[in-house]
Amino acid sequence: MVTIKDVAREAGVSVATVSRVLNDTGYVGADTRKKVMDAIAELNYSPNEVARSLYKRESRLIGLLLPDITNPFFPQLARGVEDELSRSGFRLLLGNSDENVQKELDYIQTFVQNNVVGIISATNHLDYQIYNEMKLPLVLLDRTSEDYPAVYADGREGGRLAAKTLIDKGAKRITLVKGPAHIKPAQDRYKGAIEELSQADVDFSVLSTTSYSFEEAQGWAEELFGNFPDTDGVIASNDIVGIAIIHEALKLGKRIPEDLQIIGYDDIPQSKLSYPTLSTIRQPAYEMGREAARLLINIIKKEKGIDQTIEMPVELIERNTTRKE
């Protein structure tokens, strides 16, 4: 390992001087600078971030806490975060919490132990207690909050939009799939949809579910048609569930969208590869990730916009599981 000492020796100067050119701080003579630069190039030196971090008590690392990267909504978020962050030279320490408080705490501890300079969390379970105690900048992602800066999509509006779309397109017996109770954004959508549904001249029922997972999605779909066989419009809790419902409906011989309309939520990439392609409410996941990263960087740099809360717009994507009318 080549250290700052080696560079200093090679350049014939002190380590202090090398540090100065490295960080572009304080006075350094032009020729001295050149000697140092040459030595750095010669030795192919790059500074040890750990030593830096120890002295400055902050690293160039940012902690990202996700429920589960295996759920296709989150890679998009993560990618947005990473792309934006790396523009400012930050890197990502990643953790999946599985909505498990202990795992979440473990990761937060790791983050703190490694001097991360900020945290982005898309987690749903934890109460703020722990976040309050640590003094690190925190941005919540895919999550609203009174207490912390947050980036999220307008779930209430999304729910309304989903319901309104189905109503406008003539669905009369709508089934609303209610997402997991502990996931806040899922409840927002639900509420939005209920608002719209209860004011309209339609029948509607609710199917409560407890997960978004691939494994269970098919089960929800079966349950749905078991309980509400004559439904002609489904508001799915997300695209995965929506796609599972398409699948089940086709198996039962229903015509989509003639007999049954379906609208999803999220607009994950594969929703345009379903057959028929899934109409859905789009959350701009990648952009949400970027915004969260941007916000966190601002906070770190103590620039304007701190404590901001950014609500991203939601958008109807009309594909082929809703009628053209």
Place this chain on the structure above:
Amino acid sequence: MVTIKDVAREAGVSVATVSRVLNDTGYVGADTRKKVMDAIAELNYSPNEVARSLYKRESRLIGLLLPDITNPFFPQLARGVEDELSRSGFRLLLGNSDENVQKELDYIQTFVQNNVVGIISATNHLDYQIYNEMKLPLVLLDRTSEDYPAVYADGREGGRLAAKTLIDKGAKRITLVKGPAHIKPAQDRYKGAIEELSQADVDFSVLSTTSYSFEEAQGWAEELFGNFPDTDGVIASNDIVGIAIIHEALKLGKRIPEDLQIIGYDDIPQSKLSYPTLSTIRQPAYEMGREAARLLINIIKKEKGIDQTIEMPVELIERNTTRKE
């Protein structure tokens, strides 16, 4: 920030003693140990990993380099890696390379600068030069290699299996979708399929593609039926492309699997949510991730099995895009 000094003071002992109980090294009297433990609990102390890392010249961090987490095959790998790694107390520094050499180099530099104790790379572009120069333990994932320990699925066999399946089930005019040239595992599959195809009594054509992405998958599908409208069996380069092909085929009014059989590759979670559900060759992505992590940990601990190369089995998953017969 509470440091080892604070604990020492609180417990009325020296920092050396605290360090000993922390690391369970050397002699510590039972009562002293208790005092220290109490002080740690009292102060809610947890050691600064950065300081540790600086002294020991190694952290508890491992670098994971992926082409693109947004491609649904990789989250599975990543999750397997993370789950296994965290059992041994390691954490993940994540980077997406986009198969871009510069990004890859940047991440490797970050890894080194942060004293990671090992690297797992699922990248395709880089020549080994850079990996050779750094002395860190490296495990290649989803990638074969003469020079490094690697975990991969048997692509050759997978390709053969895919081809054999279609042949056995009576496809006569098969189109083989060849994956991106720079992706080694894609070429292995291709070769395996060619082997089988060229020995069988079937017509076959090849469609060359340059990406696996969602965005372009539909384009490949259109091109496929444009060039080979009467094909009755498609070996897709992966599941995403396979699903796009289902989609396009249905649009063209083809019956699946009566007129057209399709077989995918990977068995990503959403392949069982397509309609019809996609028959495919399964790569055990999650397990591959775990194996890679396990292997790396062994190497780090200098245990047996170093330099191992682990070939994971591939498996035919029969769903509804192939005939039952």
Place this chain on the structure above:
DNA sequence: TTGAAAGCGCTACCAT
């Protein structure tokens, strides 16, 4: 404009 040296929090060696 430059260098010497203290110190970031920790581990491990050498004493006792």
Place this chain on the structure above:
DNA sequence: ATGGTAGCGCTTTCAA
């Protein structure tokens, strides 16, 4: 069994 302390690689005073 315990404590003192050097040193990991770096940054930042303070002096010169």
